[in-house]
Amino acid sequence: MRIKNSVVVITGAASGIGRATALRFARRRTNLVLASRRVEALETLVAECTALGSRAIAVPTDTSEYDAVQELASRAVEEFGRIDVWVNNAAxxxxxxxxxxxxxxxxxxxDVNVMGYVYGARAALERMQDQGSGxxxxxxxxxxxxxxxYTSAYSMSKAAVRAxxxxxxxxxxxxxxxxxxxxxxxxxxIDTPFFNHAANYTGRRAVAMPPVYSADRVAxxxxxxxxxxxREVAVGRIGRSMVRQHRLMPARLEKVMAVQVENSHLSKKEPAEDSTGNLYGPSLDPANAAVTGGWSGKRRTAQRMVLGTALVGAGAVVFGDKLKGALPVVAGAAGTVGQAVKAASKGS
Structure with missing residues (x-):
């Protein structure tokens, strides 16, 4: 569809992927309706988008509340007459x-990650049905x-979003x-503040697990x-490779994921007190109202290439072995992936 002058609603717009997406759309001269629980962060984002040539309004919204999401959609239509794009992003x-x-x-x-998306989809599709497109x-x-x-509810919620x-x-x-x-x-x-304000009961600080991509890549x-x-797009070479590998050898990839999370998603040096994070209220730290989270998403190209090469190589071996029935080599391929993950995790 044509981007310029379209009306775009973005939830979770105050930071991270949502903020990066708003700025991308702003450069294309769209009309933006920006939603988040953080009022001040939305106001600064509106100013940034306006400076880039976009028309933008802020609508503070808790997406876990159905009435609030309906009000968000109504404000978009009242202000700009329609909704061309709705981005469910708040999580x-x-x-x-x-x-x-x-x-x-x-x-x-x-409630936030599943029902919030359900509420957003209902609000968006109701308007899009009326106008015939979106x-x-x-x-x-x-x-x-x-x-x-360690992220059972989040993993469940994202599988539900795909369904x-x-x-x-x-x-x-x-x-x-x-x-x-x-x-x-x-x-x-993704290099966003997400890991800085997640709830935590592990006793260990959550850090961005390599390989790390920039939020603008997702935008x-x-x-x-x-x-x-x-219909569905995995972001980045590593993301696409992981999806393919999981469908070829799920048990192996799930083991690799578990080990990588244990070794590189939770710090072994920095402790963390139990916290509900931003589950029940927005983060008050100004640093968390930014696109990046300080995880060097643009500087980890080497790590991504190491892991990506191993994953692609493992996929080729696995595919060939499926045709030949050579299961021992499959195990070797999975070992290659695991070694690459371990190598990519060092220094993170």
Missing amino acids: VSFFSPFLEVPLRDFERVI VLVNVASIVGEIPQP LGVSLRSELKLDRKKHIHVCTVLPPT KAILDVVEVPT
Whole structure:
């Protein structure tokens, strides 16, 4: 679809992927409706987007509340007359062993990450049905394909977001709504403040697990699927390789993921006190109202290339062995992936 002058709603816009996406759209002279719980962060973002040539408004919104999301959609239509693009992006998480996380926190992640997307999809698609066109973009995650330890609710929620996308696309096809599209974007680890304000009950500080990509890489992917609607897109070479490998050898990739999370997603040097993070209220740290989280997403190209080469190589071996039935070599391929993960994790 045509980007310039379109009306774009973005949830979770105050920081990270949402903020990067807003700035990308602003450079294309769109009309932006920016939603988040952080009022001051939204106001500064509106100023940045306006300076780039966009028209933008801020609508403070808690996406776990249905009425608030409906009000967000109504404000977009009142201000700009329509909704061309809706980006469901707001999400929260915790790091905790499954048996130790408070159930209240587990439910909160599901409320925001699943029901928040449901509310957003309802609000967007209702308006898009009336106008006959539009693009709904759901930001999921690679962990929706390969779940992680210690993030059970987040992994569940992102798998649910992928399922929601498939179901909605099927209904639109049956209803012959050719000009309404639902696209799902799967980012890998992204350099955002997300890890700084997640709830945590592990006793260890959560850090960005390599390989780390920039938030702008995801923002570009979102613009790409809006311009040329695509059912589902994994961001980055590593992300795409991991999805392919998991479908070829799920047990091996799940083991690699578990080991990598244990070794490089939770610090072995820096402790962390139990905290609910930003589950029930926005972070008050001004540093967390930014695109980046200080994880050097643009400077880890070498690590990405090492891991990517191993994953692609493992995939070629696995594919060939599936044809030959040579299972011992498959194990060797998985070992190659594991070695690359370990190498990429050093120094992070």
